Amino acid sequence: MNEIFGLIFIIVGVAFDFFGCLGLVRLPDVYNRLHSSIKCVTLGTSSILFGLFLFKGFNEAGLKALLCILFLILTAPVTAHVLSRSAHKSGVKLWEKSVCDKYSEDKDALS
Amino acid sequence: MIKRVILFIGAFFTWIFLSWDTDMEHIIVGIAIGIFVSFMTADLFEKRTLILVNLKRCPWFFYYIPLFIWECIKANIDGAYRVVHPDLPIRPGIVKVRTTLKSDTGLTFLANTLTLKPGTLTVDIDKENGFLYIHWIDVKTQGVEAATELIVHKFERILKKIFE
Incomplete structure (x- = not known):
């Protein structure tokens, strides 16, 4: 029974990882790409690891998988924040059809 | 001091889970790593240490x-x-x-x-x-x-x- 649920979680996770990578190719600029890669890949990989935990149960591999989910959820948003902030600071422009950019307006007002 | 103890316990048990061996060498290395991590990162930890131990929160x-x-x-x-x-x-x-x-x-x-x-x-x-x-x-x-x-x-x- 656990193996069936584990397989379901792994298949859903692989599907979301695929959508995340597809977004990395299709979306226009670095910020939009970060959206799809961070969100879909975080939950997709967590889902794969949770499926592995359901396969293995409470032993060596299963508990390591749970610990990896915790690390992933804590660190992935921080990397997204650091990448987007450093990209903006080093002058990467937004997509030309973007609606507004309050951050560079405020930075111009400060400097 | 209490936040160093909490960080030490967290780092030590993370090490034990990741290495998954309870013989002497792993425990000694785990204690050394726990002390190092707790002294390096205690300043970054939440100032009000026991904030979540509260029935309202x-x-x-x-x-x-x-x-x-x-x-x-x-x-x-x-x-x-x-x-x-x-x-x-x-x-x-x-x-x-x-x-x-x-x-x-x-x-x-x-x-x-x-x-x-x-x-x-x-x-x-x-x-x-x-x-x-x-x-x-x-x-x-x-x-x-x-x-x-x-x-x-x-x-x-x-x-x-x-x-x-």
């Missing part, structure tokens, strides 16, 4: 976790829909929102939650004035107050009960 934390997971799943379905749609239904832009949270831990949790929430990505935090700069993949409004109402309000209310 703890239940809200357990209410926050399932809500967060639900938002995460919604964000994935939303993101997958935007990516596979042939016309790419996106109107991106960076908006500015106001926050009333003051503590470092609260702001960190708020920024990370907003990054994993549907359609938003935290770009920068202005802690002195209480502003967050958020890249929004589908800009519905550009005003500060209206965007605050739509993006931040729901989680800020809960995080305020937990961390303020």
